[in-house]
Structures are given as C-alpha cells and as structure tokens.
Amino acid sequence: MSLEETPIICNLFRAKGCGEVFHNEMEHQNKEGSIHMTSCKPYKIVFNEKFGRCLVATRNLKPGEIIFGEKAAIVGPKQGCRPCCLKCFTSLDNVEEASLFRCPGCNYPFCQEQCAKSPEHETECVVLSRARACISINDMSKPHPVYQCITPLRGILLKTTQPKLFEEFSGLVHHNDQRRQTPMWRIYQVNVVQFLRKVCGLANEFSEEDIHAACGVLDVNAFEIRLPGSKRQQILGLFPTASMMSHRCIANTHHVIDSSTYEMTVRASVPIKKGEQLFTTYALPLDGTNDRRSVLRHSKLFECDCMRCSDPTECMTFLSALRCPRCPIGIMLPIQPLEENETQWQCSPCSYQLEAAVVTQLLDQLKEEFENIGPKDVEKLEEFLSRHASSLHPNHFLFTSARQSLSQLYGHDERYLLNTLTMEQLERKISICQQLLSVVDVLEPGLTRIRGVTLYELYAPMLLLAKRTYEAGHCSLAEFKERIVAVEAILSEATQILLLEDAASTEGAVCAVKALDQIQRWIASI
Numbered sequence: 469m470s471l472e473e474t475p476i477i478c479n480l481f482r483a484k485g486c487g488e489v490f491h492n493e494m495e496h497q498n499k500e501g502s503i504h505m506t507s508c509k510p511y512k513i514v515f516n517e518k519f520g521r522c523l524v525a526t527r528n529l530k531p532g533e534i535i536f537g538e539k540a541a542i543v544g545p546k547q548g549c550r551p552c553c554l555k556c557f558t559s560l561d562n563v564e565e566a567s568l569f570r571c572p573g574c575n576y577p578f579c580q581e582q583c584a585k586s587p588e589h590e591t592e593c594v595v596l597s598r599a600r601a602c603i604s605i606n607d608m609s610k611p612h613p614v615y616q617c618i619t620p621l622r623g624i625l626l627k628t629t630q631p632k633l634f635e636e637f638s639g640l641v642h643h644n645d646q647r648r649q650t651p652m653w654r655i656y657q658v659n660v661v662q663f664l665r666k667v668c669g670l671a672n673e674f675s676e677e678d679i680h681a682a683c684g685v686l687d688v689n690a691f692e693i694r695l696p697g698s699k700r701q702q703i704l705g706l707f708p709t710a711s712m713m714s715h716r717c718i719a720n721t722h723h724v725i726d727s728s729t730y731e732m733t734v735r736a737s738v739p740i741k742k743g744e745q746l747f748t749t750y751a752l753p754l755d756g757t758n759d760r761r762s763v764l765r766h767s768k769l770f771e772c773d774c775m776r777c778s779d780p781t782e783c784m785t786f787l788s789a790l791r792c793p794r795c796p797i798g799i800m801l802p803i804q805p806l807e808e809n810e811t812q813w814q815c816s817p818c819s820y821q822l823e824a825a826v827v828t829q830l831l832d833q834l835k836e837e838f839e840n841i842g843p844k845d846v847e848k849l850e851e852f853l854s855r856h857a858s859s860l861h862p863n864h865f866l867f868t869s870a871r872q873s874l875s876q877l878y879g880h881d882e883r884y885l886l887n888t889l890t891m892e893q894l895e896r897k898i899s900i901c902q903q904l905l906s907v908v909d910v911l912e913p914g915l916t917r918i919r920g921v922t923l924y925e926l927y928a929p930m931l932l933l934a935k936r937t938y939e940a941g942h943c944s945l946a947e948f949k950e951r952i953v954a955v956e957a958i959l960s961e962a963t964q965i966l967l968l969e970d971a972a973s974t975e976g977a978v979c980a981v982k983a984l985d986q987i988q989r990w991i992a993s994i
C-alpha cells in the first residue's frame with residue numbers, strides 16, 4: 469500500500485470548519501495560531517471585480533451541510549406593510565380597538581402591553597415619542613407611512629446600542645448614487661429622512677445621506693422572513709454574513725430563517741467544490757428571465773448576466789419560450805436574452821421572427837388574465853393551461869406557476885380531497901408534480917423547499933393509485949411492492965428536505981415522518 473493510500477487512522481482530528489486533518493485538536497488550534505482558528509470556517513470572504521465582496525467555499529461541501537448560522541442584526545417591518553405590532557409583528561388587521569395596546573410613549577399600536585414594554589422597543593420609543601402628535605394609526609387594513617421609518621431607524625440606532633454591529637451595518641453596499649434617481653428615493657426622503665431628522669429630532673446625529681444609506685443597505689441586503697400563520701406580516705432581517713453572498717439565478721445554497729429566533733441557517737443545496745463561489749438567489753427562481761432581471765435591476769441595482777439569464781433556453785427548461793404562431797412544432801426564443809427590449813424572438817425550425825414589443829404585449833395580456841384567476845380555482849387554472857397551449861411552451865413560467873397552484877389544490881381543496889379523486893385526477897396530480905419537478909430540479913436543485921414540498925405532494929397520489937390498482941386486481945403483488953418502494957424513496961427524500969425547514973412550519977415534515985414510518989412498516993409486512 470502506498471503512502472497516499474493510507475487511510476485516515478482513528479484518533480486523528482478533522483476540524484469541522486476547514487475540514488483539514490490534524491493529529492489532535494491542540495495541533496489544529498496551534499496551526500497559524502489564532503488566525504487559523506478565526507478563519508476555520510467552510511467559507512471565506514473575498515473581493516471580486518464583478519460581484520464586490522463575496523463568499524467562497526474553503527473546502528468541498530456536501531448537500532445539506534451547514535455553511536454558517538447567523539442571528540439577524542436587526543429585524544423590522546417591510547416597506548409598504550400594513551400596521552403590525554412592532555415587537556412580534558402580528559398583523560393588527562381585524563384586531564378590535566379594545567384589544568390593541570397603544571404605547572404611552574410613541575402611540576404606535578401593539579398587540580399587547582408586554583410587547584410595547586419590551587426592551588427592544590425602549591430605545592426607538594424615545595426617538596419616536598418626539599413624533600407622537602403625528603402618529604395616529606386608525607385604519608389597520610391599509611399600509612401606513614409611519615411604518616417606513618422603523619427598520620432604517622433600528623439600523624441607525626445600532627450606532628449607540630451596538631457600535632461594532634453598526635460598523636458592519638454601515639459598511640454594507642447601499643448604491644446611493646444609483647438610487648438617487650429613483651422614485652423610491654423621493655418617497656424615503658419624505659417618509660424616512662425628513663420624518664426622522666425633522667419630526668423625530670435626529671438632524672444633529674444623522675445626515676440625510678446617512679439615513680438614505682440605511683434605507684439602501686436594507687433594500688440591497690435584507691432578506692425577507694416569512695412568519696407563520698396568515699395573520700402575520702412579511703418582515704425584513706439583516707444578516708451581515710449572508711448578505712455577502714452574491715446572486716445567481718440558480719443558487720447553490722439554501723437558507724432557512726427560524727421565525728421565532730430570527731436565526732438563519734445557510735446550507736449547501738448541491739455539492740460545492742473548494743474555491744467555488746457561494747450563491748443565493750435574490751429573485752424568484754420560477755420567474756422568467758425578463759422579470760427576474762427587471763427585479764434585480766430595480767431593487768439590487770445590477771444587470772444579471774448569469775449562465776441562466778444569458779441562455780435563451782434557460783438551461784433547457786424553456787421557462788420563457790413561446791410556441792411559434794407559424795409552424796406546428798416551433799419554439800420561439802429570444803436571440804439575445806440580455807437585450808430584452810431590442811432582441812428579436814426566433815422560431816428554431818422555421819426562423820419566423822417576432823419583435824420584442826410584440827412578445828411583451830402578448831405576455832402582459834396573458835399575465836393579466838392569469839392574475840385574475842386567483843390561486844384557488846382549479847377549473848380556471850386547467851382552462852388557462854389548455855387555452856394557451858398553442859401560444860406558450862409547456863414549461864412557460866405562467867404554466868409552471870399554474871401547476872404549482874394545482875399541485876397543492878388537487879388533494880387539499882375541499883372539492884378535490886385526496887380520497888375523493890378519480891383515477892384520472894390522481895394521474896393528473898402525479899403528472900403535474902412530475903412536470904413541476906422537471907423544471908425545479910434544474911432551477912432550484914437539491915435540498916430546496918419547493919423540491920421537498922413537490923415530492924411530498926407526489927407521494928400521496930402515487931400511493932393511492934398503486935393501492936387502488938392492486939385492490940382492483942390490475943397488478944400483481946410483486947408489481948405493487950415495486951411501486952410502493954418507489955413511493956417510499958420519494959417520500960424519504962421529501963422528509964429529508966422538509967426536516968431542514970423552519971421549526972414553526974414543520975407541519976409538513978411531521979406528516980412526512982409519520983407517513984414514511986407507516987410505509988416502511990407496511991413494506992416490511994408485505
């Protein structure tokens with residue numbers, strides 16, 4: 469056996485962060501002294517001309533491996549939110565006036581006295597109470613502009629409460645120079661900058677530029693946090709390390725934010741090699757290229773030219789492709805996808821061309837029609853899929869979105885409960901989930917929430933279909949067992965993914981674990 473082939477002998481110590489092997493932990497700690505210990509992480513921050521600061525893997529990472537965990541530096545309401553409790557973010561819509569608690573200091577409404585008296589509200593209340601006369605929030609069903617200043621205020625107040633964290637916060641990218649020309653800048657100027665400086669008396673401590681920078685840091689870097697329950701708002705959290713991750717329209721990481729502790733866990737979603745950049749996605753992965761690039765241009769102020777955006781087929785998913793109006797098999801794609809307003813769209817076999825403006829007009833009409841359906845109308849969603857089958861590619865993002873809704877409706881909607889579905893409807897649910905997965909496997913690969921949820925939706929109709937087929941005597945016991953083993957593999961993968969999700973939304977994971985246990989016992993008994 470050569471030296472290279474010598475296996476790692478037990479008692480050797482493999483450092484969790486850097487993955488290097490040492491004789492013992494002491495040797496690891498002594499390596500390059502404390503410098504190595506502080507940098508013993510599976511990622512490092514590097515600077516790149518194109519991306520700015522970004523994260524790079526310092527060793528090979530397996531799917532599901534935790535890269536880092538991080539607590540939010542600040543959390544707060546999202547711009548344009550409806551009135552909510554400033555402590556726990558419960559929506560105050562539908563809460564009776566008698567049940568609200570108005571803070572005696574600043575007059576903002578809270579869901580209960582305990583929230584208003586929490587230490588988190590103390591410092592901001594001193595500032596906001598100077599504006600008490602202007603804070604009169606009575607209609608809880610509509611967004612109120614006095615919520616716009618809250619999250620930026622929490623950011624700038626770190627200057628006195630946590631100066632080190634403030635340094636990190638104010639060192640994040642804000643793109644003030646580009647944002648200065650935008651309509652949002654003018655809204656912030658009135659509702660945040662002037663409100664905090666003139667009405668709340670912060671003019672001596674923070675310049676206009678400082679407060680605009682805080683707004684920009686949040687717009688460019690903050691993550692949305694989904695709170696459980698329909699009465700909760702979507703809020704923002706700022707995570708300084710996670711905000712260093714660059715964007716790519718097909719990410720290689722996946723993050724989960726615990727909705728009670730506001731802690732983020734970032735994992736590898738696919739295998740990542742040492743030296744590879746870590747990417748998250750700032751846009752919706754199942755939107756088409758033009759929509760994703762437009763969101764990134766306006767909210768994150770850069771032009772995405774990633775591999776997916778530059779490829780007219782979007783990595784062979786054809787998410788933005790149209791059917792050719794001239795030939796029966798043709799698929800129309802943009803010739804230059806990064807020039808969305810100027811590019812011609814061309815059919816691959818017949819070369820027929822359409823102007824970008826014509827395509828935009830057609831899509832605007834279809835988007836409007838789709839939005840008017842609403843996400844819960846099975847018949848209208850099915851009708852939309854069949855009516856436009858001659859205009860859009862089967863994987864088009866509008867169809868994919870319709871399938872996403874249908875995958876949840878068949879089996880759960882009260883008119884389509886699983887046990888009441890006919891054999892054709894079970895087959896329909898299966899084919900919808902499979903088609904959705906064929907797109908998601910490419911655009912949101914690995915251990916991602918949408919894959920977990922879709923695999924979970926796929927297992928139940930497959931199981932029921934196999935059971936009914938066997939009970940009707942249409943397949944042998946051996947064939948039945950084979951089908952159940954295939955269902956078990958799907959459910960097992962779904963469970964593995966769903967168990968990584970936020971503890972407050974693990975209803976799906978709990979059901980999946982129970983169902984997996986049942987199937988495994990069942991297989992053993994057949």
Ligand SMILES: C[S@@+](CC[C@H](N)C(=O)[O-])C[C@H]1O[C@@H](n2cnc3c(N)ncnc32)[C@H](O)[C@@H]1O
Nearest residue numbers: 518519520521641688689711712714715768770
């Ligand atoms: C959340 S920050 C990421 C950290 C930032 N690079 C830094 O140095 O602080 C987002 C900004 O990073 C840059 N960026 C991220 N992904 C990019 C990409 N795919 N192409 C170009 N710029 C990107 C853009 O300037 C974007 O507004």
